[in-house]
Amino acid sequence: MPEPAPSGGPSRLLLALVIGGAVVVLGIVVLLVALLRGGGGGGSAGESVSPSPRDSASEAAAARNLADRVTLTTADWGPGFVRSDPYESTSLNELTVKDTCELADRKARPGTLAVLTRTSVNNDDGLTAVSETRAYADQPAAEKFVADTQDSLHRCSTQTYGKVRWEDVREAVAPDVNGFDELVSEESRQVTYDDGSKADLIYISVMGRTGDTVLNTWVAGPPDSESKLRKLVTDGLQLMRQRLTSAGATAPYTSPTATYR
Structure with a gap:
């Protein structure tokens, strides 16, 4: 398994490595490589950016507190899920x-105040579920993150690490x-493991x-679990939005009524 790499936005790689390990070591929660894909614009590995002068310590602390309240826990995903490690x-x-459609590491973009990612697995069903909250100093920074992610989907239908x-990568x-x-x-x-x-x-x-905050849920599993995966990501994102609205309420998970088109 590759060495852990920096995390960012939504990541097929994280799920690939978790599930790949589960195949090799049956019944054991595999070592999670916290590598999340996001900010999909082209660039070279190791590209660095300077912290925004607006990213004050107080802003960052408030953003971390918000992320802790909003990001899903293992219990939110439902029965059978346990914490990854x-x-x-x-x-x-x-x-x-990158322009070559390879994934590469880079430092956080200016305006990134806090990121919290939590990963859970269901070994019986072969599922991996991830939720993430990203808080930015202002709305333009959050908009740019989303735009970069969309750009990578439109540029590269096949991506590698x-x-x-991965094939048939699409919006x-x-x-x-x-x-x-x-x-x-x-x-x-995903067509090959690591x-x-x-x-x-x-x-x-x-x-x-929503405004300067980006919420994300993503899941992976076998093809026969597609309907369940769609419900998990939709319900999970709706719950995160509810928590964001209520400034971090920690009510027990209830399945929202969102409908996948």
Whole structure:
């Protein structure tokens, strides 16, 4: 398994490595490589950006507190899910999709105040579920993050990271989830694991932006679980939006009534 790399936005790679490990070591929660894809604009590996002067310590602390209240926990995904190991990532870094359609690491963009990612797995069903909250200093920074992610979907229908390969990477029709200024849904198929062996997994992600905050849920699993995956990402994103509205309410999970188009 590759060494852990910086985290960013929605990531098929994170799910690929978690599920790939589960295949090799049956019944054991695999080592999570907290590598999340986001900010999909082209660029070279190791590209760095300077922190925004607006990113004050007080703003960052408030953003971290918000992310902790909003991001889903293992219990929110439902019965059968357990914490991955590690369970949380707070890295501000991102992953970029280069012009060659390869994934590469880069430092956080200006205006990134806080990022919290939590990952859970259901070993019995072969599912991996991730939720993430990204808080920015202003709305333009959040808008640019979403725009970069969409750009990578339109540029590269096949994407790779080492021997891991995804095909049919595309922007899909977003579900009906209320309360967002923007919604972006991504789907793809993972066809190889990190050791180059054959894989057959589907990946579904839904990202929603409201003001200067970006919320994201994404799941992966076998093809026969597609309907369940769609419900999980949609319900999960709706719950995160409800928590954001109520400034971090921690009410027990209830299945929203969002309908996937």
